[in-house]
Amino acid sequence: MTIHLTNTATRQKEPFVPLDPDNVRMYVCGPTVYDRAHLGNARPVIVFDVLYRLLRHVYGVDHVTYVRNFTDVDDKINARAAESGRSIGDITDETTQWYLEDMAAVGALEPSIRGANHDKAMPRATAYIAEMIAMIEDLIAKGFAYTAPISFGHNSKAVYFNAEKAPEHAFFEVEKYSRYGVLSGRTVDEMISGARSERGEGKRSPMDFVLWKPSTIDQPDWESPWGRGRPGWHIECSAMAKSLLGSTFDIHGGGNDLMFPHHENEIAQSCCANGTEKMANFWLHNEMLQVEGKKMSKSLGNFFTVRDLLDQGVPGEVIRFVFLSTHYRKPMDWTAEKAREAKDTLQSWYNLTDGVQSSGKASFQLIDALSDDLNTPLALSILHEIARSGSAKELKLGMQLLGFTNPEQLDWWRTETVFLPGTFSSGSTPLYLNEIVPFLRKWQDLRLAKDYVAADALKVKLEKTGLRISNSTSGPTAVVPYGFDPSKLEDI
RNA sequence: GGCGAGUUGGCGGAGUGGUUACGCAGCGGAUUGCAAAUCCGUGUACAGGAGUUCGAUUCUCCUACUCGCCUCCA
Numbered sequence: 001m002t003i004h005l006t007n008t009a010t011r012q013k014e015p016f017v018p019l020d021p022d023n024v025r026m027y028v029c030g031p032t033v034y035d036r037a038h039l040g041n042a043r044p045v046i047v048f049d050v051l052y053r054l055l056r057h058v059y060g061v062d063h064v065t066y067v068r069n070f071t072d073v074d075d076k077i078n079a080r081a082a083e084s085g086r087s088i089g090d091i092t093d094e095t096t097q098w099y100l101e102d103m104a105a106v107g108a109l110e111p112s113i114r115g116a117n118h119d120k121a122m123p124r125a126t127a128y129i130a131e132m133i134a135m136i137e138d139l140i141a142k143g144f145a146y147t148a149p150i151s152f153g154h155n156s157k158a159v160y161f162n163a164e165k166a167p168e169h170a171f172f173e174v175e176k177y178s179r180y181g182v183l184s185g186r187t188v189d190e191m192i193s194g195a196r197s198e199r200g201e202g203k204r205s206p207m208d209f210v211l212w213k214p215s216t217i218d219q220p221d222w223e224s225p226w227g228r229g230r231p232g233w234h235i236e237c238s239a240m241a242k243s244l245l246g247s248t249f250d251i252h253g254g255g256n257d258l259m260f261p262h263h264e265n266e267i268a269q270s271c272c273a274n275g276t277e278k279m280a281n282f283w284l285h286n287e288m289l290q291v292e293g294k295k296m297s298k299s300l301g302n303f304f305t306v307r308d309l310l311d312q313g314v315p316g317e318v319i320r321f322v323f324l325s326t327h328y329r330k331p332m333d334w335t336a337e338k339a340r341e342a343k344d345t346l347q348s349w350y351n352l353t354d355g356v357q358s359s360g361k362a363s364f365q366l367i368d369a370l371s372d373d374l375n376t377p378l379a380l381s382i383l384h385e386i387a388r389s390g391s392a393k394e395l396k397l398g399m400q401l402l403g404f405t406n407p408e409q410l411d412w413w414r415t416e417t418v419f420l421p422g423t424f425s426s427g428s429t430p431l432y433l434n435e436i437v438p439f440l441r442k443w444q445d446l447r448l449a450k451d452y453v454a455a456d457a458l459k460v461k462l463e464k465t466g467l468r469i470s471n472s473t474s475g476p477t478a479v480v481p482y483g484f485d486p487s488k489l490e491d492i
Numbered sequence: 493g494g495c496g497a498g499u500u501g502g503c504g505g506a507g508u509g510g511u512u513a514c515g516c517a518g519c520g521g522a523u524u525g526c527a528a529a530u531c532c533g534u535g536u537a538c539a540g541g542a543g544u545u546c547g548a549u550u551c552u553c554c555u556a557c558u559c560g561c562c563u564c565c566a
Contacts, residue, residue, distance in 0.1 A: 028566095029566075030566095031566080032564085032565085034564095037566090038565090038566090040565080040566055041565090041566055042566085043566065044566050045566085074564090075564085076564060076565090079564095184495075184496090184561095184562090185495065185496075186494080186495065186562090233564095254566065255565085255566030256496085256497090256560080256561070256566085257560085257561055257562090257565060257566060258565085258566065259496095259561080259562095260495085260561080260562065261562090285566095286566075287497075287560075288559090288560055288561080288566075289566080290559080290560085293559095294559095295559085295560075325504075325505070325515085326504090326505075327505090327506080329497085330497080330498075330505095331497075331498080331559065331560065333504090335504085337503080337504080337516085338504070338516095340516090341504080341515070341516055344516085345515075345516090369506095375506075375507095377504095377505055377506055377514085378505095378506050378507080378513085378514085380505095380506095380514080380515085381505085381506065381513065381514035381515070382514085383514095384514055384515060385513095385514070388514095447525075450525075452525060452526065455525090455526090456525095456526070456527080459527080459528095463528090468528065468529080469527090469528075470524095470527075470528045470529065471524075471525095471527085471528085472528095472529085479528090479529085
């Protein structure tokens, strides 16, 4: 079984051959921890979770290393701290915890170093400042980066504080690295003519980017050869990837919005510092998320977090299902309709597989689909066929492979069936003897009296409360959804 | 403006140089007092134009449209 993946670096679907099958290594850009993860943040997590699971399936749980960082030093975090009056550490700690909880809710496994050591596999940028500084020094020594003194007097107190230490920016020099732009399909000339040059005193070229920048007194800072300051964006991923995965590794993933400049810059830094041809063999990028056909944005009012959905009662499994129903390289549209369909499907699959022992062997078709550039929509359709054929064992294994939490560990999909005759109840929750059974009896009486108009009217009322009323071979039956509130019956 | 992705039946969404996607909805049937659920059955879909070909939804080119990224962003 050969996995094929679309490699952004070559723009082609290629067979995946690991550098070391004993330790397949993947790095995925993680969040900047300053706020709850929004729904779009969940997409790469779920996409690469599927890949992680597939790799573990193919190469073995103990032969895959997956690293996903937390960027806990960033100007957005500083801004959040300033406006809220909270400490940076408070914000990053809390947000990191939220992120772990929310991603667990959508079924994402935690990254790991060969199936273990989860903490190390989720490195915090602030724990790798020394590595970043070392890499920057290396880049300067090799002539790929240069320092530039900043001017003073344009800012407040902090300027004086830094002045004594003579802080300097350390820039990466783009034109020294000829392959710059290959990943994102741009040339340096194009990018420069594309105008918008970034601010940055002492830059030699508008495309050069900052590796290290001095901090004002209210910004977090670390001692460095260039005075007290903090790392620029990009360098943290290069430093952490090198420390944990080596100079060259197998797969680097992230959203396609990161392709430029973030990943382009990572490649430039890492390859120049490490003297390597490639940073990663495969670059994978997922497409963006939309909501009801439009870009999710605060200005459009369609912005929401994973936690918002969970709190609204959309189970994490449903979120996962909706994400998997669109291929990762296509824009995905989150709609209420899709969530509804996903919930219905999962409910029926969970009913079918509850308490069932999963079969030992995964469907070849399913593995085939996933191996073909993570064709999760096809994988789900195969699961549909398996479900229709009634092989609960196989379905369960397939669902596990795609990362759906086992039904035994969940309750949201459960229903309880209440029958009239023996007041037998299929679930473990209360029997609704007093709440529901009298209505079933009344319905039955009306029907036996052939007063169908009244019987139907009663049924409609009952169904408005969420119950499903039917007449089975064992008599009148009510299917009660999980979390049913009997007080809804009071007005009937 | 620069770069890129996409346009498949009512909706969502795979895939293929000639043959069934799959799901939801719809329709017909079984069943039902009627329904629900379930089961069975059912749909002359591939943006437009030109080209390559024995044959294209599938390859090439052009046009139109949609969308995303380029700014913090996954």
